[in-house]
Amino acid sequence: MSHTIDYYFAPQSPWTYLGHARFAAIAAAAGATVRVRPVDLGSVYPISGGLPLGKRAPQRQAYRLVELARFSRYLDLPLNLKPKFFPVSGDDAARLIIAVDLHDGTEVAMRVCGAVFAAVWVQERNIGDPKVLEALVAECGLPPKRMEQSLSQAVQERYEAYTQEAIEIQVFGAPSYVIDGEIFWGQDRLDFVERALQQKR
Numbered sequence: 001m002s003h004t005i006d007y008y009f010a011p012q013s014p015w016t017y018l019g020h021a022r023f024a025a026i027a028a029a030a031g032a033t034v035r036v037r038p039v040d041l042g043s044v045y046p047i048s049g050g051l052p053l054g055k056r057a058p059q060r061q062a063y064r065l066v067e068l069a070r071f072s073r074y075l076d077l078p079l080n081l082k083p084k085f086f087p088v089s090g091d092d093a094a095r096l097i098i099a100v101d102l103h104d105g106t107e108v109a110m111r112v113c114g115a116v117f118a119a120v121w122v123q124e125r126n127i128g129d130p131k132v133l134e135a136l137v138a139e140c141g142l143p144p145k146r147m148e149q150s151l152s153q154a155v156q157e158r159y160e161a162y163t164q165e166a167i168e169i170q171v172f173g174a175p176s177y178v179i180d181g182e183i184f185w186g187q188d189r190l191d192f193v194e195r196a197l198q199q200k201r
Contacts, residue, residue, distance in 0.1 A: 003197060004033045006178040008162070008171045009113075010041045011090035011097065011127060014079065016175040017117035018071050019187025023177065024110055026190060030197035036101045036109045038094035039163040041174060048172030053087060071188070078122050085126035091159075092150070093127045098158050099150040100142065112140050 005027055009016040027034050045051060053061065065081050072079040093116045101109035115136050119125040125132050130147065137146050149155065169178065177184045177193050184193045 002031055002033060003179060004035060005193070005197075006035045006037055008037045008039050008166050008174060008176040008178065010174040011038060011093035011113070011116050012086065012088050012120055013041075013090075013117075013174040014068055014121055015187050016113075017121045018068075018075060018077060018079070019175055019190055020110075020114055020117055021077075022075070022187070022190055023175070023193070024114075026194045026197065030194070032197055034106055034110065036097060036106055036113065037162045037166065038090070038097050038159065039166045039171070039174070040091065040094070040159065043163050044166055044172060047167050048170075050172055080121060080124065083120055084124045085128070086120060088120065088126060088128045090127065092130065092133060095150040095155050095159055096133050096137070096146065098155045098162075099146050099152070102155070102158075103146065103149060104142065108140070108142070112136070112142075115140055 007023070024034075041050070042052070053064070056064075068079060068081055071077075097109055097112055097116065100112045116127055119127050119132065119136060127133065127136075133150075134144065134147055137144060166176070169181070169183070171178070171183060171185075173185055175185075175187060177189070179193065179196050182196065184190075184196070
């Protein structure tokens with residue numbers, strides 16, 4: 001039996017970056033269908049009680065860096081703890097991912113996700129800059145018109161719909177993986193995602 005995983009994330013999330021490749025592999029191994037759902041955490045946080053990084057208590061900000069370093073080492077994934085272009089708006093990148101998903105399909109959208117995450121957390125690139133996104137489109141072998149398509153009303157409406165959908169099902173952070181209505185929050189819950197998929201076969 002094939003299962004669907006709704007993948008809620010923000011393009012600028014380091015935790016989404018750390019879990020992305022592993023999540024893609026787990027979903028593929030289970031034969032699951034992934035539905036790519038970029039969301040605007042700026043709209044989610046006021047409702048869920050979350051705070052933007054800069055407004056969190058100093059001890060929480062400090063511990064976040066400790067955990068990022070731990071997971072980077074454990075997963076053997078490169079990560080700049082304090083990248084040059086962060087905080088950064090993820091809206092344009094989110095819309096680009098949606099446009100790619102619409103025109104090229106989920107597999108390509110997942111590949112673009114990986115490129116966007118690495119741009120922030122490994123390559124010191126500004127995903128808030130349209131020229132950087134244009135370069136990522138080219139590097140992923142996609143036509144330049146994807147950028148123009150990302151600015152369409154249809155894509156914006158879908159971005160807003162995904163964000164509202166996340167709020168309604170009580171997603172409160174990124175990444176969140178939702179299987180049959182059950183939320184698994186954080187890349188450190190991917191073991192549970194894998195188990196859930198195995199149990200549902």
